[in-house]
Amino acid sequence: MNALGQTKRNELIGRWQEIYDLAGIAALSSWDQTTYMPPGGGPVRARQIALLERLAHERRTDSAIGRLLDDLEPYAESLPADHDDVSMVRVMRKLYERAARIPTDFAAEFAEHTANTYMVWAAARPRNDFAAVRPGLQKTLEMSRQMAEFFPGHAHIADPLIDVADEGMTVATIRPLFEELRQALAPLVATIAQRPPVENDFLYRHYPKAQQIEFGEQIIRAFGYDFKRGRQDETHHPYMTKFAHDDVRITTRIDEQDLGNALFSTMHESGHALYELGIDAAYASTPLDTGASAGVHESQSRLWENIVGRSRRFWQHYYPALRAQFPAQLADVEWDAFYHAVNRVAPSLIRTEADEVTYNLHVIIRFGLELDLLEGKLTVDELPEAWHARYVENLGLRAPDDRDGVLQDVHWYGGPIGGSFQGYTLGNIMASQFYATALASHPTIEAEIGQGRFDTLHTWLRENIYRHGSKYTAQELLARVTGKPLTIEPYLAYLRTKYSDIYGPL
């Protein structure tokens, strides 16, 4: 049985390789669209992306894959539960069965629609022009609902969309978790608001682009990001993307009047990239050659960005180098003032620049809006004002325009509405669980960070999380690594400890 099983497994992997390569080409096409493509290229690019999606979807839903999976069941059952091939079959079946519900025409049309909508958004956001994206967004909402309806029997219409990003999670599990978190964070935010504010205006001096890029890349090189297997380019909204096991790129945006913007976004995206680059080379081009879920992915981006990159020890070590890069701008700033500044807690308008304490409120607002849109409680026309209302309610702020309101994030303009945001907060929670476990087994990690060394941490993450790719589900991985299910306590403990140090006892 095993020889036959392995033959069929190899056939399955061979078929998957073509899907993987088409996905890599599609990712390249989108990357170029969002980094270098001249405007003239837009319409045909959307058509090309649709064609690639059509070709990939035809292959993903090929009944030959279904037959191979059926043939492979006895083989998979004969193996130890922890065998790679068991996961390979499980993951492949999930992908096959999910894809098979979506008609190819729909998949291609949705890919073309979101590629076109992205182009409209990229031009509309600087002009604060919600009217320009409204029709596209309306269609995205309708198609997102349609997508969910391909999966009948869901408890909530968002569940099938959430499942794509965070398999096994549902509105029923996320909503109470987020509410628990919101109730725990609100008093923290309120207490900190009473404390003397931290000064951070020096972050908004003029920091030339080239030096910002150089410094950020110096840091992620130290984290372990390998520029032989990746690179960084500029875009409208930063992201990580993968064209192949050994070509994992990140993007950033630079604001010369805001030092933190690119710096922390670069660290964030490098965390995603370290995860993908750390997957076992034996999984290259297979269904396991990708992270376990959006949440686990965000746990890594947020870990490198915040737990490492905004830590006291990190800046004790790196501040002299930063000051050498920007001697005039930082002449009057001491390291601890800088450390405080990059951890300043205050309600703000932009999610990607929010501090760690208020960050999840931004996510919870978007998650709620997605549910309301999908449920039909909220229309696209009402969305800009609903956005403002939630910000006033949760953060006490109203954006002066849609540019920093509903047009702020790329997600709804480059993909479905639903399932796009919960991963960030799930990731914050998991990051603290993972990090606490790493620290428990390697107490030297923090001292090493204070010396600009990240190898013990990186190795631990690679061994325990990265190398597995999507062999384990997020829940399995979390249980396996930390011995616990998803729980917010380590995250709250981390926040309380860190911010008590900055703002006094909380």
Next chain:
Amino acid sequence: MNALGQTKRNELIGRWQEIYDLAGIAALSSWDQTTYMPPGGGPVRARQIALLERLAHERRTDSAIGRLLDDLEPYAESLPADHDDVSMVRVMRKLYERAARIPTDFAAEFAEHTANTYMVWAAARPRNDFAAVRPGLQKTLEMSRQMAEFFPGHAHIADPLIDVADEGMTVATIRPLFEELRQALAPLVATIAQRPPVENDFLYRHYPKAQQIEFGEQIIRAFGYDFKRGRQDETHHPYMTKFAHDDVRITTRIDEQDLGNALFSTMHESGHALYELGIDAAYASTPLDTGASAGVHESQSRLWENIVGRSRRFWQHYYPALRAQFPAQLADVEWDAFYHAVNRVAPSLIRTEADEVTYNLHVIIRFGLELDLLEGKLTVDELPEAWHARYVENLGLRAPDDRDGVLQDVHWYGGPIGGSFQGYTLGNIMASQFYATALASHPTIEAEIGQGRFDTLHTWLRENIYRHGSKYTAQELLARVTGKPLTIEPYLAYLRTKYSDIYGPL
């Protein structure tokens, strides 16, 4: 018949659009490979390119296209000979019948092989490491021969390969033409060698990259290159590439110790791009949406680079701007000295940097080597030394290494051996024929160039050449525009006049 004909024509164009889009995606994949891709991406990129070629080739050779073409014959015959659809059917039939001879596996394997060989070459050239590319080149030679053998009945083994680039041309037509040209050029080169040499050392001062790029882009913008429909990036060996009718990009390489290198290569590639961008928008995504032949393409790149970009009037106008860009480097150089310098005639080692008089000798050397390799008169092992021997024989120079010898040009390392070079010289010849015709009908063109205005020339080229795409063959186009077949007289007259002005009567 016409309604049915149009329906079938639309079906054919619809099928072609998918092939066109796959080709555009493949071009993007190669562009990224040669500009931004980190080394790790290489192997999977080659696999992706092979997959795209496989998918495109399957579609190009689909028997449904053959049936549509058969069905369309009566329709095409019912139309006036100059009707677009007549050309559409003719071009499509040519592409279909050519593709149908090549097995899909072969097409995909060759695409993967050349993509891999390119990566090896890009790393080997700076190291002067011919041994590294030798096995790949050997396989390229074998596959090029095999490719030719798919077209039995050829008079010379190179003919089918030449036909892909320059339809209708053969070794039998090119060899005597090149020999005639060589015999006319040799005494010109010899006479000029007796004249006092032109000084050009100031071209090799330090010219910082950013200013070089800025100046070159200023010039091609003035030519009419539209950065909303294109862009320029850096690569190892400059080229123009097309991802869609409105996304036509160029690449360049910068040498900070050589002002002419990027400057004239940028003008050269912009000429290719102006051609593609000038094709009638009604042909977008159809088989006519590409230039007529390699030769006609080179006629445009060489026209903008040399006839315009190295002309007396051009530099009379542009030199002050160039000097303003590089005030220190050019402080002691007057405009006419600069004009002379960029037209200095002297045997040299690098084709892309050669002057107009010796340039064709570089091409003729390569054309001869290709024939010898294909005929089996020369082995890949003997090639490096044969290269040197031909240079000594024709130009009196021997490169100090293979880097500037056989490793110099990308062509054999990124495509077939055969058909790669003749287009450059055919283009030089045609460029003079086209330009003389343009001047005859618009005598103000030269005065306008002296004012930095290129619209009359650009409009004439667009109206007479560019907009037709591949509606006409090169031969038809030349006859239609100039009223003459291919003839070297205008080219020789152009060279004699121009270089008599610089070196004294020739």
